[in-house]
Amino acid sequence: MFFYVYDKLVGNKKNAKKFGQMQTKLNELGILNDKGEVGTVNTVDSIVDGALTSGRHHNIIAVGNDATAHRTINAILKSKISNKKTVFGLIPFESSHIADTLGMPSDIEKACLAISRSKLENIDIAYTSDGTCFINSLSIICKRLGSHTEKLKNLFSRQKKKPGVTIKVRDFTVTTSADRISICNSPAGWEEILKKSGIDINKVSPQDGFLDLIAYNSASEVSENDTSFITAQKMEIISQDKISMLADYTKKIQPPVKVGVSKQLLKVIVGKERKF
Amino acid sequence: MFKNNEGEIQPAGTKENVETIIGASVKVEGDLIGQNNMKIYGQVAGKVVTKGDIFIEESANIEADVEANNVTISGTVQGSVKAIERLEVQKSGKISGDIAAKILSIATGANFSGQCNMSDNNSQDTSPLEKLKEKTPLPKVDVREQ
Numbered sequence: 001m002f003f004y005v006y007d008k009l010v011g012n013k014k015n016a017k018k019f020g021q022m023q024t025k026l027n028e029l030g031i032l033n034d035k036g037e038v039g040t041v042n043t044v045d046s047i048v049d050g051a052l053t054s055g056r057h058h059n060i061i062a063v064g065n066d067a068t069a070h071r072t073i074n075a076i077l078k079s080k081i082s083n084k085k086t087v088f089g090l091i092p093f094e095s096s097h098i099a100d101t102l103g104m105p106s107d108i109e110k111a112c113l114a115i116s117r118s119k120l121e122n123i124d125i126a127y128t129s130d131g132t133c134f135i136n137s138l139s140i141i142c143k144r145l146g147s148h149t150e151k152l153k154n155l156f157s158r159q160k161k162k163p164g165v166t167i168k169v170r171d172f173t174v175t176t177s178a179d180r181i182s183i184c185n186s187p188a189g190w191e192e193i194l195k196k197s198g199i200d201i202n203k204v205s206p207q208d209g210f211l212d213l214i215a216y217n218s219a220s221e222v223s224e225n226d227t228s229f230i231t232a233q234k235m236e237i238i239s240q241d242k243i244s245m246l247a248d249y250t251k252k253i254q255p256p257v258k259v260g261v262s263k264q265l266l267k268v269i270v271g272k273e274r275k276f
Numbered sequence: 277m278f279k280n281n282e283g284e285i286q287p288a289g290t291k292e293n294v295e296t297i298i299g300a301s302v303k304v305e306g307d308l309i310g311q312n313n314m315k316i317y318g319q320v321a322g323k324v325v326t327k328g329d330i331f332i333e334e335s336a337n338i339e340a341d342v343e344a345n346n347v348t349i350s351g352t353v354q355g356s357v358k359a360i361e362r363l364e365v366q367k368s369g370k371i372s373g374d375i376a377a378k379i380l381s382i383a384t385g386a387n388f389s390g391q392c393n394m395s396d397n398n399s400q401d402t403s404p405l406e407k408l409k410e411k412t413p414l415p416k417v418d419v420r421e422q
Contacts, residue, residue: 172306172322178299199297217301228299228318 002115003057004035005047005072007064007093011037015093018108022063022091025112033057044068048075052082059269061089061115069098070134070248073266077125077133089115089269097136097188097249101206103274114271121274122264123206126185129258134247135206135266136188138259140165140181142243163241165255167213169232176228178215183235183259187275189249190214197227205276209263211235235259296326300335314344316351334368347377349386356390 010019026032034057036047051057062072069090076082091111092099104111127133142163164177184190187204193216194201204212213235216227237245238256245253295313298304302318313328316336323340324330330344336351347359349369356373357363363377367385376393 170307170309172304172308174298175303175305176299176301178301197297199295215299215302217299226299226301227297228302229295229297231296 001056002031002033002059002061002089003051004033004061004063004091005044005051005068006035006037007062007068008038009065009068010063010093018093021108022112025109026115029112029116031112031116038068044071045075045078048072049079049081052076052079052086058085059087059089059118061091061269063091063093065092065094066096066098066136066248067250069096070250073125073135074133077266078131084267087118087120087267087269089118091115097186100188100273101136101186101275102268103271104269105271105273111271115269118269119271120267121207121270121276123266123268123276124185124209124261124263125265126183126211126259126261128247128253130253132247132251132253134185134251136184136186136248137190138183138237138253139246139249140183140237140243141246142177142179142181142241163239163243165237165239165241165243168236168238169213169230169234174213174215174228174230176215178226178228179218181213181215183237184212184214185261193227197229199227199229201275203229203231207264207276209233209261211259211261233261298336308340332369341373 009015023032034051036042036051038044038047048060051060060072060076062068073088076086076088090099090102090104091108092104092106095106104114123135125133125135128138142165162177164175165181167174182190184204186206187194187201190204191201194204210231210233213230214227236256236258243255245255245257247253295315296310298316298318298320300317304320305322307323308320310326311328312326314326315331315333316338317333319337321339324338325343327345329346330342332338332349332351332353334350338351338353339355341355342353343358345360346362347357348364348366349371350366352370354372357371357375359377362379363375365371365382365386365388367383370387372389374391378394380392380394382388
């Protein structure tokens with residue numbers, strides 16, 4: 001049985017046509033089963049937990065965007081009831097990096113078809129020391145100006161301080177003030193940079209049990225020597241500057257934070273265009 | 277589910293056939309130890325060791341001892357360099373430190389200050405290729421002029 005987690009955005013007027021198409025297609029395919037709608041009272045956590053507790057649902061399908069998928073995955077992984085039979089799927093209503101990773105088509109009907117086919121793969125789950133799980137990446141956002149005091153200092157000193165981040169990897173530390181830094185489990189969102197930097201996209205795989213630290217400067221044209229690529233299983237991010245991090249482009253995390261990966265922890269429904 | 281599986285994480289290691297790239301904007305401190313090829317454009321202070329090959333590019337500034345199978349230097353190295361097989365110093369390369377290699381190539385214009393050791397015993401470790409050669413000696417080929 002399939003259980004669908006409908007995000008609020010699914011009910012938007014602009015998505016009315018897509019929603020109708022999805023309902024019709026799922027009905028046609030005979031997989032329009034139970035659903036839970038995210039609202040002020042019903043959180044993704046409570047909906048997923050309820051679905052798994054019922055014992056009737058092993059396939060939890062997020063319907064929405066990256067945030068919906070991210071919250072649903074976290075809810076599945078943190079639920080005491082979820083087990084090896086539990087499967088995650090996504091029907092994307094917006095452009096989504098997680099959908100790209102899983103190869104779920106942006107065309108709603110094709111996405112429904114992929115759900116019905118239920119081709120399964122086990123994928124790695126990255127996690128942070130604050131208990132957040134992610135499929136795609138942990139993006140590190142370095143704001144050019146730091147605290148209010150630093151802002152004032154920078155105003156008078158002409159030279160704007162570029163915030164830096166230190167990442168501990170095995171027996172060494174990496175210090176960088178690159179414009180874009182990410183700890184990636186999947187290449188989604190980084191394909192163009194990896195290609196231009198001469199790095200094989202297949203090296204960033206969500207099935208290899210490794211994380212990849214990618215850092216590059218967006219200010220100049222992307223070239224190989226502007227890009228860093230380091231592979232490890234565990235990393236720790238620290239920074240004295242004011243930086244923030246986004247897990248799966250959704251959840252904000254503050255440093256210091258440790259990051260690890262658990263090999264092929266979650267069963268997911270994939271499409272033909274998956275990135276692994 | 278998540279917590280229960282935390283203990284299943286494999287011990288730290290390095291993925292096969294993956295290159296490590298240290299970009300120009302990156303500074304590495306500590307022991308950068310790997311199994312695969314490395315390309316360095318940025319700064320490294322500490323130690324760089326790999327079983328693969330190392331390419332120290334023109335923008336790189338290394339204050340570390342370097343050890344690899346093959347080493348190609350176009351940047352600046354302050355520290356000893358040990359290549360199990362071949363050490364190649366390009367014309368833009370600068371080395372301040374002792375070097376050791378089986379095969380050495382220093383281009384015109386390169387800068388080298390230190391001692392050079394080209395004996396076969398420059399490394400206590402034996403490369404995988406050498407180990408293979410030791411186990412299966414190459415057959416003697418009888419070359420006759422026709």
